[in-house]
Amino acid sequence: MEIISYIVGLGASVMMPIIITILGVCLGTKLSKAIRSGLMVGVGFIGLNLVIGLLTSTLGPASHAMVEKLGLQLTVIDVGWPAAAAIAFASTVGAIIIPIGLVVNIILLITKQTRTVDVDIWDYWHFAFTGALVTAATDSILWGGFAAIVNMIIVFYLADWTAPGVEExxxxxxxxxxxxxxxAYVPIAIVINKIIDMIPGIRDVKADPETLQEKFGIFGEPLIIGSILGLIIGALAGYDVKTILTVGITMGGCLVLIPKMASMLMEGLLPISDSAQEFIQKRFKNAGKIYIGLDSAVAIGHPACMAAALVLVPITIILAAVLPGNRVLPFADLAVLPFMLAMVVPVTKGNVFRTFIVGLVMVTIGLLIATDMAPLHTQLAINANFKMPSGATQIASICDGANPLTWIILQLTGLKVVGVAVLVAVVGAMAVINSKITKRRDAQEDIQA
Structure with missing residues (x-):
């Protein structure tokens, strides 16, 4: 545990090269090639974190200015994902989540229940957060551990389902x-996307980046879209002309730079991915394609994701003011809205309009979920000696305090035996569906080959 905690504490830009290098050597990659791949992945993460940091440091203050300009008085303060992650890892479940996660992933791989090798162990905090909430609600570490494992298995299935779309x-x-x-938002996206398919006229709206660029020329390019949306956000924040222009250029730059940083990361990852496929094919017949599991940060740079997320920032603030039952003041986590939409893009096939509609529904539901989970969220924070912000009676976050999957698992574990039966049935059904989907994909790949 001390070794794992030390490695995780190094941060993604150091942790990932170590993990990728070790994984590459284990899969038969030459040491020199594995080291280069690991370092290149590290460079990609450094670049990605720099650009995301720029996005957050620009979008965050602008969002805060909009909140203050509207004069919203809500008692549950959004303290952001860093606080949620710290609270999760400070819990009892958080202390054991990494070894549990590694064991679960290995078992799922051996039993062919997943195609994902998750190397992003830092993000196990999401599962720990679910487990910590359930532990606090049930006063049982066993229920909390069960909830974390169920959450993890469901997420692995969702990762497998969306992987071809992420590739494309x-x-x-x-x-x-x-x-x-x-x-967690993939099932919601699938349902809403199906509903849109049933609505004449709306289902025919084509708003993928290629179509937008074809129709609007230069104004359909990600750089221009990001810059225009940035200018609008700066104006809504009440900034002066100089700052508005800075926000506009920064947002446009982020839409261009994030995909480039992700492609650099992929340059390092591809040799390891190829080695993984060769390793599996040699040792396990009919095992199918293997995916390397990464943080969704590598996917937020898609123009549909960023454009929809930037539009949602002011809308989320307005929703918080008018939505009946909401008590959450969106604040620190407004900059993570692209992460909410990252895995929606493969479902909507890059359609900006559909991605925005899905996002609007998700934000609305998310505010109510965050309000409902705020008491437990606050209890966990107090247990972790978290300093409460002034003027706040309770705290929340969009990530993961507004997570629908976490909320559902929390409600079901409250039903004890009945809830367990439902969760086991859901996981079993997803396992069957996942098996059918992967077999169908394998058959299609064999035909193409």
Missing amino acids: YNKLPGVSLPHGFSA
């Missing part, structure tokens, strides 16, 4: 996204 629309070959926050 995010240009991330051999990658899946077993991200506890982003993956």
Whole structure:
């Protein structure tokens, strides 16, 4: 545990090169090639974190300014995902989640229940957060551990289902996204996307980046879309002209730079992904394709994701003011809205309009979920000696305090035996569906080969 905790504490830019290098050597990659791949992945994460940091440091203050301008007086303060992650890892479940997660992933791989090798162990905090909430609600570490494992298994299935779409629309070959926050919105996206398919007229709206660029020329390019939305956000924040222009250029730059940083990361990851496929094919017949599980940060740069997320920032603030039953003041986590939409893009096939509609529904539901879970969230924070912000009676976060999958698991575990039966049935059904989907994909790949 001390070794694992030390490695995790190094941060993604150091932790990932170590993990990728070790994984590469284990899979038969030459040591020199594995080291280079690991370092290149580290460079990609450094670049990605720099750009995301720029996005957050620009979008966050603008969002805060909009909140203050509207003068919202809500008693539950959104303290952001860093606080939620710290609270999760400070819990009893958080102390054991990494070894549990590694064992669960290995078992799922051996039994062919997943195709994802999750190397992003930092993001196990999402599962720990679910487990910590359930532990606090039931006063039982066993229930909390069970909840965390169920959450993890469901997310692995969702990562497998969306992996081909991530490859196609995010240009991330051999990658899946077993991200506890982003993956939770995939079922909602599937349902809403199906509903849109049934509505004449609306179902025919084509708003993918290629179509937008074809129709609007230069104004359909991600750079221009991001810059225009940035200018609007700056204006709504009440900034002066200089700052408005800075926000506009920064947002446009982020839409261009994030995919480039992700492609650099992929340059390092591809040799390891190829080695993984060769390793599996040699030792396990009919095992199918294997995906490397990464943080959804590598996917947020898709134009549909970023454009929809930037539009949702001011709308989320307005929703918080008018939505009946909401007591959450969106604040620190407004900048993570792209992560909410990262895995929606493969479902909507990159359609900006559909991604926005799905996002609007998700934000509305999310505010109510965050309000409902705020008492438990606050209790966990107090247990972890978290300093409460001034003026706040309770705290929440969009990531993971507004997570629908976490909320559902929390409600079902409250029903004890009945809830367990439902969760086991859901996992079993997903296992059957996942098996059928992967077999169908394997058959299609054999035909193409």
